[in-house]
Amino acid sequence: MIAQVRGRLAVKEPHRIVVDVNGVGYLLFIPLSTFYQLPEVPGEVCLHTHTHVRDDAIQLFGFHTRDEQLLFELLQGVSGIGPRLATNILSGISVDELISALSGGDLPRLRAVPGVGKKLAERLVVELRDKVPNLRLPAQTIRAALAPAEDRTVDDVVSALVNLGCNRKEAVQAAEAARKELGAAAEFEQLIKAALRSLRDA
Numbered sequence: 004m005i006a007q008v009r010g011r012l013a014v015k016e017p018h019r020i021v022v023d024v025n026g027v028g029y030l031l032f033i034p035l036s037t038f039y040q041l042p043e044v045p046g047e048v049c050l051h052t053h054t055h056v057r058d059d060a061i062q063l064f065g066f067h068t069r070d071e072q073l074l075f076e077l078l079q080g081v082s083g084i085g086p087r088l089a090t091n092i093l094s095g096i097s098v099d100e101l102i103s104a105l106s107g108g109d110l111p112r113l114r115a116v117p118g119v120g121k122k123l124a125e126r127l128v129v130e131l132r133d134k135v136p137n138l139r140l141p142a143q144t145i146r147a148a149l150a151p152a153e154d155r156t157v158d159d160v161v162s163a164l165v166n167l168g169c170n171r172k173e174a175v176q177a178a179e180a181a182r183k184e185l186g187a188a189a190e191f192e193q194l195i196k197a198a199l200r201s202l203r204d205a
Contacts, residue, residue, distance in 0.1 A: 005029075005063060006159055009049040015041060018090070020065065022048060031065035032086070034075075034093035040067040055086045064090060069158060070098045074135075076162065081130050083123060091118045105135045134171065157182055160194045169202065177201045 008031065010024035017038050021028045023045075031050065041048060050065035051072045064086055066072040071093060078089035095116040096104070104112040105128060113124035157178045164174035181197035182189065189197075 005052050005054050007049065008052050008063070008065065010047070011045045012041060012048050013044065015044050018094075020048075022050070022065075029063060031063045032090055033065045034071065034090050035095075036071060036093055036097060037065060037067040053086070062086065068098070073162070074098060074101060076166070077131055077134055078127075081123075081126055083126070088118055092116055095119075102135045105131045108132060156189075156191055156194065159191055160198055163195055164198060164202070173202065174198075 008022050008024060008029050010022040010029070012020060013023040013028055014021035015038075017035060019030060019032050020038075020041065021030055031052065033050075037050070050067065051069055052066070053064045053072060053075060055062045055064060064075065066075065075086075075089050075093060078084050078092055079086060084092075092101070095118070096112075100112065103109070108128045110121070110124045110128065113119050113127055114121060119127070160178040160181065161171070161174045164177060165171055169177070177198040178194065180201045181194045184197055184201075185193055
């Protein structure tokens with residue numbers, strides 16, 4: 004899984020970009036919120052990425068912030084929302100507005116987003132209302148205590164645990180416990196095993 008792409012911006016379009024990484028061009032689909040934060044070609048970029056695997060293709064989706072990526076992954080967990088629609092939703096509403104609308108059950112605001120009708124707006128609130136309040140917990144909790152490289156690794160562990168069905172708060176606690184147990188040199192595979200062990204023994 005490709006978790007991050009850093010390189011020179013070779014192509015810049017509203018919904019997709021190409022990043023040149025040592026001579027290899029990576030095509031990334033992006034929301035408009037990320038597009039507006041990009042430098043002009045050939046500026047250097049570093050994006051969080053989500054790897055989407057289909058039967059006929061492997062697609063990369065890029066995000067300027069970790070919050071965008073986390074919301075993208077949450078949206079994909081809702082029935083009827085694929086990666087393209089999740090990207091379109093993030094293009095039509097800011098991260099802060101989306102979190103507020105989901106937390107507050109603001110159906111009119113959600114329905115104003117292109118591609119979101121009445122039924123989908125209701126489904127978004129029902130399925131995500133209780134998940135978004137802790138969305139920024141990993142960044143708030145972990146960045147205060149860890150160096151940048153460690154932060155990224157622990158964030159990846161948290162994301163993996165959530166994808167496995169764990170509650171985000173429990174995932175953060177398990178990731179922090181694993182880091183304390185194994186130390187700063189521990190790699191992702193070691194941390195995820197220790198975190199899963201921590202959750203199992205809790």
